[in-house]
Structure formats: C-alpha cells, structure tokens
Amino acid sequence: MSKLHIKTRATFSWGGDPRSNQLGFMEGDVIDILKVVNDSVYFGESQRTKLKGFFPSDYVDNEPIMDELNKTNNSSTPSTPTSIGSKNNSSNSLFTLRKKDTIHNSNSNTDISTLIDNDRLKSPQSSEIKNPELKSSKKFTSSYVQQLLDSSTLSTDTNTSSTFGHSDFSATSAGSFMRHKDDYESKLHNLMNSNIQYNTSTRNALNDIIEKNEKKKSSSNLFKNFLGSRIDEGPSFDDRIYLSSVEKMTQMNINDASMYEHHQYTSPAHQHSQQSLNFSDAERTKTISGHDRAKRKERVLGEQPDLILKPQECINHVNYEERDASALMNRSASYNLDRMDFSKVDRYIDKIEHNPYDSPQKFTKETILRKFKRESEVCRAIYNYLTKNFSLVTRPDEIISTKRMFESHKLTEIMHSKTCTPHQLTWMFYLMADTAGLEVEIILGYLKHPFVLNETITDAKKRLIINHSWISIKVDGEYRFVDVSLGNPTNEFSNEYSEIWDTSSTRKFYFLARPFHLIHTHSPRFIDQQHIVPPIDIVAQLSLPPLYPHSMIEGISLHKFNTSLFHLKDLELYDFELEVPEDYIVQGKFKPYDKGYNTEDSFVQFYYRNNKRIAHFQGIMSKNCPVGFVYVTGKSEFSRKWNLLMSIPCFHQGKWKPLQWVKKVPGLNGxxxxxxxxxxxxxxxxxxxxxxxxxxxxxxxxxxxxxxxxxxxxxxxxxxxxxxxxxxxxxxxxxxxxxxxxxxxxxxxxxxxxxxxxxxxxxxxx
Incomplete structure (x- = not known):
C-alpha cells in the first residue's frame, strides 16, 4: 500500500459503512489521500468531518493522485510495489497481488471488503478508524451551541448518517454515482440521436465513447459486494471533457466547420443570466416542478453544505412529550389539562387589589394557597396575578441568570412600582411557584424574534445569544412551559407588532404551553430542557421556521417545507405551502431586513389535496434587497384582526426583475x-x-x-x-x-x- 498525502475532491457522494471502516463523504468534499490500497480502493481523511476510512477511487478526482504516483514511480526503484499507473508485473507487487486475488476469487467469498479488512488489521490506526467518535476528545471552550454543533458533527457525520445537516440530500453512494452516470449516458445518446450535423471525426469519437461505455457496463462487477448492487465504472475523465465540449457546441449552435472560426466568448454564468432575463413572466410564475426543486436544492447545498433543508422532519412519531409515570398511566391527562376551565381562578385574582407591601412569597401563602390547592389552579393564579399587575421595561444592562435575580435587592421597589424587566418577572413567577411547593425551573435560551436573523444556524462560529427566559413546571405529572413575560400584554412583541400580535390569545397560549408548541420559537440552553423524548438536535431546532402562537391555536402546519426555496438566485421565486383550516384566510409579505427597501406582497392561493386545505405562497423579494423575511399573517373570514403566524428568512443574489401578479381576492365564503x-x-x-x-x-x-x-x-x-x-x-x-x-x-x-x-x-x- 502506497503511503501518500495528496488532496483531492469528491466527484460523487459516497455513503460508506462505519462498521467496515469505510469513509463517507459528500460531493465536493476535500479528501486527503493517505494510502492507495490498489487501483480501485483508497484510504483517506475527509477535511470536513475529520474522519478516516476506505472508499472507492471512482468517487474522487484521480488526476492529482496519478500525478503524484507517477512522480513516486519515477523516483523509486523498479522493485518498489506501486499502485495505479505502475507497470510492475512482479508477483511481489501489492497491487498485482490484490488484483489477482480479486479476479481469482470473483466467484468465492473473497471480495473487496476482505481486502479492506486485511489492510485494516495491518494499519496501526485501525482502532482510531473503528471508533471515529473517540478520536475527538478535545475540550470545548466555545458556547453551548458551538459545543453541540461540534458534537453533532461527530455523531452524525456523513459516513454515519446523511440526515443531520443534509436532511434532503442523500449521501448514498450508489444513488449519487448512478445519478451522474445516467445523466452522462443520457447526454451522450441525445447528442448521437440529435439532428446536429457532425463531421466524421466527431461522430466516430462519439461512437467510440459509446462502445467503450457499453464494454465497461458488461464487464464491471468489482464493487458488487462492496455496494450490495452492481455499479458501473462510469465515464473516464477525458470522455467527460470531450462530451462536455461537444454538448456546449451543440447548445451554442456551433457546427464542426465553424469550430475554429472567431466567436465572441460568453461565460456560462453570463449565459445563465441572459436566459433568466429572457424568461417570460408566465413561465416564471408557474408552480415549481419537482425537477426544478431538485436543481434548487442541489445548488443551495453546494453553496451551503451545512444547511438543514427540512428541519421539520427532525420531529416525528418517535418523539413524545416528557411525563412522569403517573401521567403516562392517565392517557387523558393532556386532554384535561388543555381544556381546563380557569374562569373561577381568573375572577378571584381580578378582584384582589395589589398590596405593594406584600412580597411575592407572602402573597402566595396568604392569598393564593388559602383559596386554591390544585397545582394547575395555583399555577394559573400566579400567572394571572403577574400578567395583570406588572408592566415590563427593558434594561440593556440586565444580566440574565438562574442563580440570582437581577437587582434582587430592589424587589420591594418592584412591588411598589409594579414595573420590572421580563427576566425579573420570570424570577417572580419562580419564587411564587417554589413557595407553593411546585416543581419549577427557570430556563434560559434563545427566543426567535419575528424579524431578527438567527445567525447561529447560518454561521457555525456565531455564539448562541441567551436573550430570553421562561418557566418549566410540572403540573399533574406533565412538563409544561409558562412564558410569563410574553403572556404579559406589555411585552416587546405587543408594543412593536401591535397590528399583528393579539395580546389576549397569546396570553392564553403561553400558560402551560406544550413542549411541541414551543419548540419552534424557544430554544433552551440545555437540550434536556426541551422535555421532548428523544430530544430534538439543538441545531435542527434552531433551523425550524418560527411558528408563533396563532399557528398553533389555529392548527397551521408546514406542508412540504424546504429551506432551499428561500435562497433565491436571479429570477427565482420563493415558494412554500401551509396547511390551513377552512374558513381561514392567510396572506404573505416580504419584509426587508434593511428598512430602506420596499415591502412586497406574496401571491397566495388555496387548493385541496387529500381533504387538506393548502395555502400556496409565491413571491419575489424587493429590488436589490439581499436579505429579509417572508412573514405570514392570518385571520378567520369574519374577523378584522390579522395575527402573525410565521416569519422565515429569505435571501437573494443576482439579477432582479419586477413581477406583477394577477389581482386576486379570496373567493366566496367556502x-x-x-x-x-x-x-x-x-x-x-x-x-x-x-x-x-x-x-x-x-x-x-x-x-x-x-x-x-x-x-x-x-x-x-x-x-x-x-x-x-x-x-x-x-x-x-x-x-x-x-x-x-x-x-x-x-x-x-x-x-x-x-x-x-x-x-x-x-x-x-x-
């Protein structure tokens, strides 16, 4: 086995198998070639995942490897065993021996996996390769989310799973290889069967490529056991270059006779821009096809390999909300808790006058606990008291902590002024609930504001900013959340977005909110504080599009959501769908991140599929605006109040062209x-x-x-x-x-x- 250290790039994705020390990677990954087993198998290290393993040579660019091997062969003695490109026929040559073994045992139990296993036993790094997760034992010194980013990369790297970070991009080797191979063969046959008049030399060359390709297909079974299915070797690098040049001439309508004549050179990017600008508005506004979706996803993943395209798929039937044993025995607990009538509690608290000389603990003991005994009623009384009597102000110098309340020595002053910060209000809820003997905890984390970019998911070097606190409380055996600051009608959302933020409905929502309802907007610092089992990966959770209270209240949900459709290039449109109830109207708008740009309306239509009502959104961003938000508001047909449902970051680069949609209003009722x-x-x-x-x-x-x-x-x-x-x-x-x-x-x-x-x-x- 030749020891090397050459950098190359993956031309296809390869899933690999960690159980046999195979290295998985994605198309475009940079790989250090450390050893050459033979002409078909390499051993290397992925620069992205920092993992090592074996993989087939046909999945990477072999040119730099060939160059290095040629240099090695020229400088080595004739008896030195080499790999690809070596003409040494000595039986002592490792390459010759491996090749003979493979051919001799083609009908026996010996396959390429055996060769890899044998080489692994000889490798001093086999233990390190066998347990890639153990090789990274570094001490984390960055923020919590960065730690999770690092650990998630180790536990869900490409050669183990293609779900995390690439939820819509299959790293399965056979699929990627066959996709490129089929595309190559299709282009080859299309060129041969086209009406283009090739000269004799060009047509003969194409015939030779087809004949050679057919021979490869009939004789190639080297990776049969390695892949579990038959995979062709695919076209050579020279053949791909030649086919690409012929194809480009065909697309540019250049015949063979005019190949050497003078033509003005147009770059592919410029050609793409010209084609995009000539794209009619009628074609531009058609519903995006599956093929176009796939192209968009491939392009976006090529630009941002770590982007999670379908973060909503991280939540499925396997996950459930955490409960203790008593709640698990009572299957109707959630039903009772969500539909409990607290009108008696609310009327009682509304009648009580606030006493500025009472401490929160004293008010709990002498007023609440004397009247209510049930956990849910005590919790409701505390919540109603704090949201009704106190006004919120922001303090830029406030230090958010679970160890000590900010300016706790001013608690008496807070009770007199009835003014505090959101985090101080959360602390007051904690003090009162703890006094009542409830199982309660303050949670620190990140709150997704409607029109604020969450850079933690777009830049792994960004630290997670702890900007919010809320309460985790166990009531009737269930773990629920209370966000007393957002439930307070004087919170920042109510002040800043009063036209789309309904204080009365959100006040109800943030009391004993379910973990599945809060997961879209509240990201706790510690993953176990989600109270979802198994927990949702923290980076996937941060990537979830924020669904605000009315989405949950009205039963709005994502339908075939894909993040790549919000990364626009040239004349592309953003495109997404939501499941909405009947007799409910939604509208969408693009709001620029920089207020210097204009706001653009979305084009929204409704249709039914499988008895579900789907709202389809399409639109463009404002002129020359690089980043902003597509946000959705909704209301019932007979209501005047629009409520915020969701807010999604949207990006654009390249050419821009205005678009005038048909003027449309919702139809007749129903x-x-x-x-x-x-x-x-x-x-x-x-x-x-x-x-x-x-x-x-x-x-x-x-x-x-x-x-x-x-x-x-x-x-x-x-x-x-x-x-x-x-x-x-x-x-x-x-x-x-x-x-x-x-x-x-x-x-x-x-x-x-x-x-x-x-x-x-x-x-x-x-």
Missing part, C-alpha cells in the same frame, strides 16, 4: 379558486390559455348546479361586460379564450343567495 395560469396581471390580446381549479363546499356547488341546471360555472367578464361562462368539470377548467378587447377582464364566482357575481380576479389586457 369557495377557493386556484389559478394555475395565467398568474400575471398584464396579458396580450389574442388567445390565452386558462387553467383554473375550483374547490367549493358541497352546499355552494349544489346551489350553483341547480341554478345552471346541473352544471358548475364560473363567469369571465370582458371590459364591455359580456360574460363568458366557464363550465367546470371535475373541479377544473382548461381551455383557450380569445381576449379580443383591451382593458380589464374579470373572473367571478356566483353567489346564488345574493343573486350576484363576486369578482375574485382581474387581468389587464393590452
């Missing part, structure tokens, strides 16, 4: 009309394809069909008020309509009871 096309506002006169989906309640459908003698219809109104009736079959209309008049064309839904049309969409025809 009716959702989804426009697949056209989604843009300005259309040209002439034939225009319309693709419309209609989702309506059974009563409305029945009424309209009765009015139209068994047919469901929508109405399209021309500028001259003429109506074109669109027949809806199987909830959709697809067809071309001649837009023969300039002006405003409107789409309407029939309200049978009111005997009128309600306009829900309008286009401007030029």
């Amino acid at each position: 009716v959702d009309v989804y426009l697949k096309e056209p989604k843009i506002n300005n259309l040209k006169m002439g034939e225009q394809k319309f693709d419309i989906r209609v989702f309506g309640k059974a009563d409305w459908v029945k009424e309209v069909k009765k009015f139209y003698h068994g047919v469901l219809k929508l109405g399209l109104f021309s500028p001259s008020k003429d109506i074109i009736e669109l027949d809806i079959y199987e909830n959709k209309y697809t067809g071309k309509i001649n837009l023969n008049q300039p002006g405003i064309w409107r789409l309407g839904v029939l309200d049978v009871k009111q005997r009128r049309w309600k306009i829900i969409s309008e286009w401007n025809i030029e």
Whole structure:
C-alpha cells in the first residue's frame, strides 16, 4: 500500500459503512489521500468531518493522485510495489497481488471488503478508524451551541448518517454515482440521436465513447459486494471533457466547420443570466416542478453544505412529550389539562387589589394557597396575578441568570412600582411557584424574534445569544412551559407588532404551553430542557421556521417545507405551502431586513389535496434587497384582526426583475379558486390559455348546479361586460379564450343567495 498525502475532491457522494471502516463523504468534499490500497480502493481523511476510512477511487478526482504516483514511480526503484499507473508485473507487487486475488476469487467469498479488512488489521490506526467518535476528545471552550454543533458533527457525520445537516440530500453512494452516470449516458445518446450535423471525426469519437461505455457496463462487477448492487465504472475523465465540449457546441449552435472560426466568448454564468432575463413572466410564475426543486436544492447545498433543508422532519412519531409515570398511566391527562376551565381562578385574582407591601412569597401563602390547592389552579393564579399587575421595561444592562435575580435587592421597589424587566418577572413567577411547593425551573435560551436573523444556524462560529427566559413546571405529572413575560400584554412583541400580535390569545397560549408548541420559537440552553423524548438536535431546532402562537391555536402546519426555496438566485421565486383550516384566510409579505427597501406582497392561493386545505405562497423579494423575511399573517373570514403566524428568512443574489401578479381576492365564503395560469396581471390580446381549479363546499356547488341546471360555472367578464361562462368539470377548467378587447377582464364566482357575481380576479389586457 502506497503511503501518500495528496488532496483531492469528491466527484460523487459516497455513503460508506462505519462498521467496515469505510469513509463517507459528500460531493465536493476535500479528501486527503493517505494510502492507495490498489487501483480501485483508497484510504483517506475527509477535511470536513475529520474522519478516516476506505472508499472507492471512482468517487474522487484521480488526476492529482496519478500525478503524484507517477512522480513516486519515477523516483523509486523498479522493485518498489506501486499502485495505479505502475507497470510492475512482479508477483511481489501489492497491487498485482490484490488484483489477482480479486479476479481469482470473483466467484468465492473473497471480495473487496476482505481486502479492506486485511489492510485494516495491518494499519496501526485501525482502532482510531473503528471508533471515529473517540478520536475527538478535545475540550470545548466555545458556547453551548458551538459545543453541540461540534458534537453533532461527530455523531452524525456523513459516513454515519446523511440526515443531520443534509436532511434532503442523500449521501448514498450508489444513488449519487448512478445519478451522474445516467445523466452522462443520457447526454451522450441525445447528442448521437440529435439532428446536429457532425463531421466524421466527431461522430466516430462519439461512437467510440459509446462502445467503450457499453464494454465497461458488461464487464464491471468489482464493487458488487462492496455496494450490495452492481455499479458501473462510469465515464473516464477525458470522455467527460470531450462530451462536455461537444454538448456546449451543440447548445451554442456551433457546427464542426465553424469550430475554429472567431466567436465572441460568453461565460456560462453570463449565459445563465441572459436566459433568466429572457424568461417570460408566465413561465416564471408557474408552480415549481419537482425537477426544478431538485436543481434548487442541489445548488443551495453546494453553496451551503451545512444547511438543514427540512428541519421539520427532525420531529416525528418517535418523539413524545416528557411525563412522569403517573401521567403516562392517565392517557387523558393532556386532554384535561388543555381544556381546563380557569374562569373561577381568573375572577378571584381580578378582584384582589395589589398590596405593594406584600412580597411575592407572602402573597402566595396568604392569598393564593388559602383559596386554591390544585397545582394547575395555583399555577394559573400566579400567572394571572403577574400578567395583570406588572408592566415590563427593558434594561440593556440586565444580566440574565438562574442563580440570582437581577437587582434582587430592589424587589420591594418592584412591588411598589409594579414595573420590572421580563427576566425579573420570570424570577417572580419562580419564587411564587417554589413557595407553593411546585416543581419549577427557570430556563434560559434563545427566543426567535419575528424579524431578527438567527445567525447561529447560518454561521457555525456565531455564539448562541441567551436573550430570553421562561418557566418549566410540572403540573399533574406533565412538563409544561409558562412564558410569563410574553403572556404579559406589555411585552416587546405587543408594543412593536401591535397590528399583528393579539395580546389576549397569546396570553392564553403561553400558560402551560406544550413542549411541541414551543419548540419552534424557544430554544433552551440545555437540550434536556426541551422535555421532548428523544430530544430534538439543538441545531435542527434552531433551523425550524418560527411558528408563533396563532399557528398553533389555529392548527397551521408546514406542508412540504424546504429551506432551499428561500435562497433565491436571479429570477427565482420563493415558494412554500401551509396547511390551513377552512374558513381561514392567510396572506404573505416580504419584509426587508434593511428598512430602506420596499415591502412586497406574496401571491397566495388555496387548493385541496387529500381533504387538506393548502395555502400556496409565491413571491419575489424587493429590488436589490439581499436579505429579509417572508412573514405570514392570518385571520378567520369574519374577523378584522390579522395575527402573525410565521416569519422565515429569505435571501437573494443576482439579477432582479419586477413581477406583477394577477389581482386576486379570496373567493366566496367556502369557495377557493386556484389559478394555475395565467398568474400575471398584464396579458396580450389574442388567445390565452386558462387553467383554473375550483374547490367549493358541497352546499355552494349544489346551489350553483341547480341554478345552471346541473352544471358548475364560473363567469369571465370582458371590459364591455359580456360574460363568458366557464363550465367546470371535475373541479377544473382548461381551455383557450380569445381576449379580443383591451382593458380589464374579470373572473367571478356566483353567489346564488345574493343573486350576484363576486369578482375574485382581474387581468389587464393590452
């Protein structure tokens, strides 16, 4: 085995198997080649994971290795055993011996795994490789989250699992290798079967590549046992270069005769920008396809390999909320606790006058405990008392600690002024609950503010900032959370976002909140304080899009959420979906991080899938704005108050182009009309394809069909008020309509009871 120290780069992803000391890596990873076992197996160390192991040579760039081996061969004696590129046929050559063994035992039990095992026994580093997690015993001196970032990398590195940090990018070696190989073969056959007129030399070269590729496919079974399935060797590096050059000529419409003529050079990036700018708005606004999603995810992961694309998948049926044995026996405990009536407690506390000369402990003993005995009622009385009587102020010099209350010597002054900081209010709750004998704990952690970038998940060197405190309390055997500061109507969110932050509903939400409901916005300093079993990885939790109280109250949830769709390049749109209840309206907006940029509205539509109502959001960021937030607000159909549901960071780089969506309002009560096309506002006169989906309640459908003698219809109104009736079959209309008049064309839904049309969409025809 040749000992080397060469840096190379992975051309495919390889999953590896830690049980047999195989090194896993991702496409693009830099790998130090330490040893060459033979022409097919290398031993190396990944610079990203710092792990060592064996892996197939076809998954990395072999050029730098070949160069180094050639240098080694030229400087070594003829009897020195070498690997790839060596012409030494001596039976003592390790490369020759390995190759002969493999061929001789192709039908026996000996395979490449055996070769790796044999080499591992000879390696003095075998114990280190066998237990990669033990090799990193460094002392952590950074913040808690950085410690978790480091430890998470060790415990969930690529060769063990591709879930953490790359939840939507498979590091399975066969899948990655076959994806590139199939793409290569597809391009090769497309070029051969195209109408391009190649000269004789080019066509012969392509035929030679195809013939050589077929021979490889029929003869390659070296990795059969290593992969568990048959994998081809794939194209050579020279063949890939040649195919790429022919393909580029084809795309640029350059024939062989003009290859050597003068052409103005255009870089691929510039070509991409030109194609993007020439992309029509109609094409741009189409729902993103699965292929486009995959391309977007691949690009974003290439730029940010540590990004977690689907953090919501870290929470699944395996996780459950922590309870003690008594609560586990009583399966109805959660139901009773969530639906308990505290009106009697609230009325009692509301009537009590605040005594400035009472301490929190004295008020608990003499007022609360004399009236209430149940844990839940005592907890509610303390919560109501603190949220009703005290006002919150912020202090930049405040030190948040669980050991001592900030300015605890001023507790008497706080009781007189009824003014304190959020953390002091949390401490007062702790003192009163502890006096009442409840099992209570102060939790320090990170609160996801609606429009503040959480740089901890985008930059591993950033320290987690402890900016909030809340209470963990055990009530009736269950661990619940009380955020007394956010439940207080004078908190910072209520003051800063009063138009989208409802104090009355959030006050109810933050009392005995469930761990699964708070996990999206509250990240505790210590992972066991989540009270979720097994706990959610802290970095994955920080990556969760923040869902605020009304998301939980209304039953809003993520639907096929993917972080990569918020990293935009050139004319791309952000695109995401939420599951929403019936008779509920949502709207989205882009808010720039820098207030110097404009706010942009999202385009929101509703449709049904598997009896679930889905809200589909699409939109662009404001001109030249690099970063901001897409935030969603919602309300019931008959309410006037919009409430904040979620806030997601969004990024953009490259070219920008304005986009005017079709003007659209929610449909009739219980009716959702989804426009697949056209989604843009300005259309040209002439034939225009319309693709419309209609989702309506059974009563409305029945009424309209009765009015139209068994047919469901929508109405399209021309500028001259003429109506074109669109027949809806199987909830959709697809067809071309001649837009023969300039002006405003409107789409309407029939309200049978009111005997009128309600306009829900309008286009401007030029």
